Amino acid sequence: MSVKITAVAKQLPPYTRETSEILPYVSAWLEGQEPRFKRKVLKIFEGAGVDRRYSIMDAHEVFLNTSFEERNDIYVREIKKLGKQSLVKALDKAQWKATDIDFLITVSCTGIMIPSVDAYLINELKMKQDVVRLPVTEMGCAAGVSGIIYAQHFLKANPGKRAAVIALESPTATFQLQDYSMVNIVSAAIFGDGAACALLSSHEDDSGVTVLDDAMYHFYDATHMMGFKLVNTGLQMILDKDVPEQIAAHFPNIIHPFLEKNNTTIADIDHLIFHPGGKKIVQTVEDLFGGLGKNIDDTKEVLRLYGNMSSVTVLYVLERFMDRKLPKGDLGLLLSFGPGFSAQRVLLEF
Template sequence: MATLCKPAVSVPEHVITMEDTLALARSLHADHPQLALALRLIENTGVAKRHIVQPIEQTLRHPGFEDRNKLYEAEAKARVPDVIRRALDHADLRAADIDMIVYVSCTGFMMPSLTAWLINTMGFNSHTRQLPIAQLGCAAGGAAINRAHDFCTAYPEANVLIIACEFCSLCYQPTDLGVGSLLSNGLFGDAVAAAVVRGKGGIGVVLERNGSHLVPDTTDWIAYSVRATGFHFLLDKRVPTTMEPLAPALRTMAAEHGWDAGGLDFYIIHAGGPRILDDLSHFLEVPAEAFRFSRGTLTEYGNIASAVVLDAVRRLFDEGGAAGGARGIIAGFGPGITAEMCLGRWTATGTGAGHDTAERQVLGTATGKAKRPPASETVSRL
């Protein structure tokens, strides 16, 4: 069965603290009629700091959508390869062992996708499948895991690389003055994350079931307005209440698998904000401590969009993982309102871990692969 291995996560070097954010809001929006409300909402996020790709002085300037998108591409090419290498190391694989790359991002646009550039520059085989996902927002981290699970179910010998690249600071719009926009300015951060889903072997979360759920008539709750100045993020005040309709979806999927969503051993939940985690704790009847991995991401990095669930999984690994066979859930939430959910068990045995080169050369035709190059050639290409 497919195993989600330890993710690698990287955040940019520029840091903005909660104190910096509040001071900037007071300075930039001193005459805003709802400033007090915005400040209170930002404080309530519990975000201690965030990381951004540019110094704050440059972030606050808007040179135009074209220049911002060029910066997105340059930063992605500069930062993504390192997390890929580390994720491959965590999975004990090489670039040539990967059969599909799932790339998720909602903060910039490239065509061809970054996946094509990666295949050309990092030693991936030319027949590696590409699955770029751009319009699921924060839910895309969960969707990436699920699509990797689906692919490995269809091709049990396959390996899938997941990448989440989010530079939310490049979507800052100085003319957006609604309370939701001001809150977003104090909530979102930048990060790059990658992880491998192994079809065979590996240490981590063995994926057993996945599902999706869309809350009807909520398509305008989280959205982009695409204008000449780029992506304008729209956040409805009802978004924090989404756990009331989504908690039953989590319960239903778990029940269909014979599990109780309120009685699991670990929870990896998209940390859109503290209210999401607080409400889910209430509706699933689990202690707040159950969401410590997600809350750690929110506190230290802010809402890093699709990268949240991968960072929360990393924190599970860093804590030492879980007992063998421990059951858990991973869920990402985003525009739609959409939930992407999966269930899995922890394994530390790593059965079949390793490059298993000879076996994969023989079985490679199951995924339409040609014979891979010798190991020495593959390493040199990295």
């Protein structure tokens, strides 16, 4: 019995602007700051490798001095919509019904809601009353792959079942208007909002990409590197400038033992399906693999078209590969990084 990823579908929020259209808002936000600092910030936005981003709020709303409560209310309202839209789109792709789902995983770290969004989806779509729910709230950018790992373990233990992993994020709802730190500025320059749903199955008759293996890798003494601090104005980003260096230092231990366990090497991997954390992380990963004749072009393209959407982003990259109908037997490596600090890996066979 094998577990397969049957379908992946993305869902974009309603508002979108090119980076060039956002610069006037950034410039107005920086009014009163030193001219040199202002020029530096605008260059960060221009050089972030993100041409366009999508959001649950229009640009002027992002730069309004709304309270944490008001922003979180928008998050709750829009995440419910995006959750339903992405799940329905994925179900249509797989030709499944909402009642076919036995295990419902939702991942998000950019807002707070209790009950979690999965409870609303069960009501909206009249899903099974005994569907198993797992909301994952604190794994950040890694959570998209984490959700697939959790689904794989559930399905491996329960043949003939189906699971949905829904990633929903709005980093723009965490933007801090009174914070002119580099962390707040860099995160605003690289992040965007988005949603995606992956469907997995342990049904013998369902087709898709086979999950061969999965694993998590945890960095010691690195809890300070990435995350959020809950302050009066919302979720304040924590992002250490040494993240790319730490990833590079740990990369051999992240990749090679995992592949060796599966009797393969990086040379055998046909497709690198990586989370685009940001331009520097993308460059770091590219430097590590360029000499091996591998590329992460799809990772870079997703960053350019949508920005980093936290847990959602790697699913946008995965969808691009799945929609290509790749040769049977091709191997793919799914990888994302997140708070903890941790790396999540999944080995796939197309």
